[in-house]
Amino acid sequence: MSTLEPPPAAGVSGTAPALTLDDVRAAAQRLAGVAHRTPVVTSRTLDARTGATLLLKAENLQRMGAFKFRGAYNAVRSLDDAARAAGVIAPSSGNHAQAVALAARLSDTRAVVVMPTDAPVAKREATVGYGGEVIGYDRGSQDRDLIAAELIAERGLTLVHPYDNLNVMAGAGTTALELIEDGGPLDVLVVCLGGGGLLSGCATVARALLPAVRVVGVEPVASDDWQRSLAAGEPVTVTVGPTIADGQMLPRPGRLTWQVAGPLVDQVVTVTDEQIASAMRWAFERLKLVLEPSGASALAAVLAGQVDVAGRRVGVTLSGGNVDLGTFARVTSSVRAPTTA
Amino acid sequence: MSTLEPPPAAGVSGTAPALTLDDVRAAAQRLAGVAHRTPVVTSRTLDARTGATLLLKAENLQRMGAFKFRGAYNAVRSLDDAARAAGVIAPSSGNHAQAVALAARLSDTRAVVVMPTDAPVAKREATVGYGGEVIGYDRGSQDRDLIAAELIAERGLTLVHPYDNLNVMAGAGTTALELIEDGGPLDVLVVCLGGGGLLSGCATVARALLPAVRVVGVEPVASDDWQRSLAAGEPVTVTVGPTIADGQMLPRPGRLTWQVAGPLVDQVVTVTDEQIASAMRWAFERLKLVLEPSGASALAAVLAGQVDVAGRRVGVTLSGGNVDLGTFARVTSSVRAPTTA
Numbered sequence A, B: 001m002s003t004l005e006p007p008p009a010a011g012v013s014g015t016a017p018a019l020t021l022d023d024v025r026a027a028a029q030r031l032a033g034v035a036h037r038t039p040v041v042t043s044r045t046l047d048a049r050t051g052a053t054l055l056l057k058a059e060n061l062q063r064m065g066a067f068k069f070r071g072a073y074n075a076v077r078s079l080d081d082a083a084r085a086a087g088v089i090a091p092s093s094g095n096h097a098q099a100v101a102l103a104a105r106l107s108d109t110r111a112v113v114v115m116p117t118d119a120p121v122a123k124r125e126a127t128v129g130y131g132g133e134v135i136g137y138d139r140g141s142q143d144r145d146l147i148a149a150e151l152i153a154e155r156g157l158t159l160v161h162p163y164d165n166l167n168v169m170a171g172a173g174t175t176a177l178e179l180i181e182d183g184g185p186l187d188v189l190v191v192c193l194g195g196g197g198l199l200s201g202c203a204t205v206a207r208a209l210l211p212a213v214r215v216v217g218v219e220p221v222a223s224d225d226w227q228r229s230l231a232a233g234e235p236v237t238v239t240v241g242p243t244i245a246d247g248q249m250l251p252r253p254g255r256l257t258w259q260v261a262g263p264l265v266d267q268v269v270t271v272t273d274e275q276i277a278s279a280m281r282w283a284f285e286r287l288k289l290v291l292e293p294s295g296a297s298a299l300a301a302v303l304a305g306q307v308d309v310a311g312r313r314v315g316v317t318l319s320g321g322n323v324d325l326g327t328f329a330r331v332t333s334s335v336r337a338p339t340t341a
Helices: A021-031 A044-050 A068-077 A081-086 A095-106 A121-129 A144-155 A166-183 A197-209 A225-232 A255-261 A273-287 A294-303 A325-332 B021-031 B044-050 B068-077 B081-086 B095-106 B121-129 B144-155 B166-183 B197-209 B225-232 B255-261 B273-287 B294-303 B325-332
Strands: A053-058 A088-091 A111-116 A133-137 A188-192 A214-220 A267-271 A313-318 B053-058 B088-091 B111-116 B133-137 B188-192 B214-220 B267-271 B313-318
Touching: A021 A068, A021 A166, A021 A197, A044 A053, A044 A294, A053 A166, A068 A088, A068 A095, A068 A166, A088 A095, A088 A144, A095 A111, A095 A121, A111 A121, A111 A144, A121 A133, A133 A144, A166 A188, A166 A197, A166 A255, A166 A313, A188 A197, A188 A294, A197 A214, A197 A255, A197 A313, A214 A225, A214 A294, A225 A267, A267 A273, A267 A294, A273 A294, A273 A325, A273 B325, A294 A313, A325 B273, A325 B325, B021 B068, B021 B166, B021 B197, B044 B053, B044 B294, B053 B166, B068 B088, B068 B095, B068 B166, B088 B095, B088 B144, B095 B111, B095 B121, B111 B121, B111 B144, B121 B133, B133 B144, B166 B188, B166 B197, B166 B255, B166 B313, B188 B197, B188 B294, B197 B214, B197 B255, B197 B313, B214 B225, B214 B294, B225 B267, B267 B273, B267 B294, B273 B294, B273 B325, B294 B313
Parallel strands: A053 A313, A088 A111, A111 A133, A188 A214, A188 A313, A214 A267, B053 B313, B088 B111, B111 B133, B188 B214, B188 B313, B214 B267
Antiparallel strands: none
């Protein structure tokens, strides 16, 4: 087992799920008054287009701009006092890095983020802005996991994995808990899917509260590891192609997220970059909301007709909005928003 | 008195205000379940920058993308059955046109919108999309008010003025009512100011519920008619210069809005186009919200330090988000967002 691999989850060998509704409820208590209770946004034009009742959970309005804050904060607050005092470490160049940095600052401890030296300056600055210590590495010549392992050994840091961590999943699951509490019962829940942390938490909540709910994950065509893994009946590794959905470029389901979400998810559908960009444009024009590519993927699947929603109450995660204006303008400039007038 | 001038308001000759909290509460009842109860958005980075507690009322998430829906709907629903059945008319090329069109459709009646033939295609299409009948006129050779007067006489339509109408003001005032109900008491209320409908409604509510509140209006430098009128102690007419704030290009306070808001407003401040564009960029990057120029003006005043907010609880209207992506990218491309990290 590598240093960075998570420990076996409770219940993996038995029939009990590794993650429970109670875990998510406990996370909700930790997050109360700290995370934003983000609004559930509705659009009558979207409902008219789809023939469904769409309930959009606007996690782009979450602290640091994405649902990731929920899981990172829950994980940091779940550490015992000694571990929390020693600090945490996250190998990430994306939203998880910022989430862990902010969670650590709010918990009076420190976060170390291991990030490639060629990561966008904005991501690095944002992480530093939230109080994180950034350790750079060269993608070509250095092994990120080895660097992290050395830091863990030297400084007594605790790894907060971006998704393969039960506390991270439980925190992410509060997204669906709030969506159902505020938006009412759902027939379908459509979730943005990368490593599977959000899907694991949300599927656990939805299935526990609404046994008949249909849970759909959405990943980019260029990174269809979950779809292929479900078809194979076991985790498979794919070659990730280029995609604008930088938060979902993962070659293989997480070990724990596969165990938790695999049995709960009914379907995984894929979306193209063009469908994602079109959904970003539609959200800008009609919802007045800024979504990053990965954060728009679930909405893109609905707008593109990839999910059967007609006549149903459908929850959709808008999972993040961290995209700079230049990138936003570039990726959306060549597409039209779907017509919903 | 021209055909389009509103009738004298109740209470104008006496000491009683022409608009009361009860009028706004009645509007809130009409709007319940029809208008969105938009979220009150907070930002810890904004609070840290300003030393204040900022409560941002996100009316860009309102139906048809701006607070204007509230007033238009309240006005249409306040008509008696015969007048409502005959239909309404609005001379407007902006958000009020769309608001009246949507309000009429929801009230099973028709709206006629008198719009210059050179109005942006998107505005025309949006109005038609909401079911409005657009009557075009040539700015150079035709008189809009005369065209409207003829249509009123011919078809028995009722004028719904964009701001100089007590029911429009009352509807707009529900913005502040919700802000105070959901966000708690305020020391300062900062309101986007064009014709003064939003200011009239919001100032009436705020002063009634919070007698010590400081009410601040914000208009573009290029259209500083309220600021100059307050200095003069009477309404004055200004020459409106070019500005990106297309919803606030009005040369003179409304007759009724001056009567209602004039005695209630403590201060009117002005913002430049650059300050507005900078606030739009900041809202995109940090709030993940799309604001149109006029909708960002109150926020711009706070970010630019034009309003004394330190140590106070401050409500701010984000009054609309109807801006196309190309325009948004163009006006924000040359400015930086204020630093709030």
